[in-house]
Amino acid sequence: MVSQRVLLENLLEYYENRRKLVDKKIREWLNDLPALKEIVYRALEGGKRFRGVLTLLICDAFDGDLTKASEFAASIEFVHAATLLHDDVIDSHLQRRGRSSFWSVFDIHKAIMTGDFIFTYAGYRVSRISEKALAIISRAIYRTTLGILLEALPHYFPGNITSVYLEVIKLKTGELFAGAAELGALTTGDKRKMELARKYGILLGEAYQIADDIYDLRILRKTHKDIDLKPLKLALIHFMKIERKKADEIWKINDPEKILSIIENIRLEDELFDSLEKKLSELDKFIRQFPKSKYRDFIAFIPRYMVDAMLSYG
DSSP states (O other): OOOHHHHHHHHHHHHHHHHHHHHHHHHHHHHTOSSOHHHHHHHHTTOOOHHHHHHHHHHHHTTOOHHHHHHHHHHHHHHHHHHHHHHHHHHTOSEETTEEOHHHHHOHHHHHHHHHHHHHHHHHHHHTTOHHHHHHHHHHHHHHHHHHHHHHOGGGOSSOGGGHHHHHHIIIIIHHHHHHHHHHHHTTTOHHHHHHHHHHHHHHHHHHHHHHHHHHHHHHHHOSSSOOOHHHHHHHHHHHTOOHHHHHHHHHOOOHHHHHHHHHHTTHHHHHHHHHHHHHHHHHHHGGGSOSSHHHHHHHHHHHHHHHHHHTTO
């Protein structure tokens, strides 16, 4: 049996090799642009390419077509970059990946237009390869942006207000991971494999987002600045199981210290950790449906490694 240390070393080696392939394909796409390649590159540079590598990993796990998968990996990275451009505008973030955010350099209008352009360019490129891939990309964009909008306007949610948090983490983060994974399986043409990949992506994205919210909570304790309170407010509303009127009161609080006081009072971090552990356990069981290979070992190792890596910074 391979040790955890050796598995991690093998995974990191695989990741670096596949990340280079994603970066190479991204450069090809940029070189095909008739203009503005420099400004689009500015929006894409510095990313970890995790979603693109996920596309390739799922393709490898199912013995798919790596040539097509590399195109799909580039498309998911373009979509992710566009969502980040829009996110930074919505949340007024001044920093992204250790440097000034796109909108703070080029202004809000150019950031929004560039994000829109990147979305449509990703769709155009995959449409030349596969109509099904275009449908997957389009759904990922639609559902991701729906999650972002719902996070900002939770009171328009028609169901129980305490369910908004779960819906948002699935849509805002889970759907883009799901699209990345499903595109990798699409290269096999096998519907069952596509369904397995999509479900894995959803669960992985949900776990990632819960861990990210725990990280933000810890940062909020250290400094009350530059933290988007919306996810934490929705988490409070979810775990407190309060009625809509009381939820409205929580939502209107914009004082970080008051929000932190409520967070500590209900032990929100413990609640989030319990939810995260349940999600990781669900992933552990689900992954058994993948065919045995070194790639399945990677797929199984990634969720807890990703969560541990994120929380180690908190």
